Amino acid sequence: MSSTSTHKPRPLVDLIVSIAIPAFILMKLSGEDQLGASGGLMLALSFPLGWGLFELIKYRKFNFIALLGLANVLLTGGIGLLELDLKWLAIKEAAIPAIIGTAVVLSTFTSKPLIKAIIFNPAVMDVDKINDRLKKNNCVAAFEQRLMKATYLVGGSFAFSAVMNYVLAKWIVTSPTGTPEFNEQLGQLSLYSYPMIAVPSMLMMMGIFYYLWRTIHDLTGLKLEEVLANQ
Template sequence: MNSAPTHKPRPMIDLLVSIVIPAFVLMKLSGEDDLGASGGLIVALSFPLGWGLFELIKYRKFNFIALLGLANVLLTGGIGLLELDTKWLAIKEAAIPAAIGIAVLVSTFTSSPLVKALLFNPTVMDVEKINQRLQMRNSMEAFESRLMKATYLVAGSFAFSATMNFILAKWIVTSPAGTPEFNEQLGQLTLYSYPMIALPSTIMMMGVFYYLWRTIHDLTGLKLEEVLANSSSK
């Protein structure tokens, strides 16, 4: 049985297919003389939907975030095509990051909080070396406490995204669903959400990673290059 090809991040292609092209179609090709409101919405949503399905099928890997992205596209399409009240768009925009934030909080009641599963794992850090040093210094309890704090910080970043998503959607999308104006405003929302929400959230996540690394450094004395995975084999 052939193994799935290795997934390599392609942020520029992701940005182009998921944000730039759909926004262009919604804003410029949704008029009655072009694709029309429904046609423009379907074409715009087909890009991130098709790309997401392609990634899932090609790499055969369950990806919770990717599945949420696909759900996001389908819900947006449903709201537009069924011509629902635009309040549902604002609720939908807030619901997905809120769901992730809740999942992060719920993970604190398990043996592996999300931050630990995502960042403090053998593919990212030399977990064995770090644990040995923590045990030598009797710092395991302090480390677990700070790891829990990092998990709360991640949940807070998603709460920020949910709040900003709701405010931005209510502010920008005011036209009835099923109209060219709705599509144009949806395109604007897609474009504005990246610099106003995605970038600040990314900065917050980078801050959490830095906090986690500083925690490891303070409690173990190890340098960054010493805690990264595979550093010992270099």
């Protein structure tokens, strides 16, 4: 069996490697008598960067979101190490979710909308069974309309993340780049962004998933256990 087919999400490991460990390094090990501002930042960024590269290389699967995550880490490191103006950190924090949200909405004009890659895909739902039942009930057009609405809702959730990321970065990170204080505030930003941004965004995505499942149930009569993919 290939490594791509056996790969399973590990959210706890992702949180520890990408958020908890880097935040600890930035907040506790960036003093001048320890690793220093540059050393602490480089070590902290090496964890999410190394983990992201490991996931991409090991499972040999192009992942748009993972690629943006790697770009996010590299940009953060560049802003800190090059000691750029703080405004670029806030812009960078908002840019990543804004790019994803824009891509989701613009993809509706292509043959492969991203909503189908995010939610309505064979790894999450039994797409073939759903499509067969939609055709049988002559509900394909109605489903596509509601899928479009779900797409705009997903785009809205990423717009929320972009705005909140910008506001949080401007509020928390106020010290000049290249200083231990900047590193500590960057660690605080990583910790606070999870409960204040990631959790609400996740709840929004769960609400969108529920809306899509209710749509499928109304149009096909399929139950939840019949809709979900047998993984």
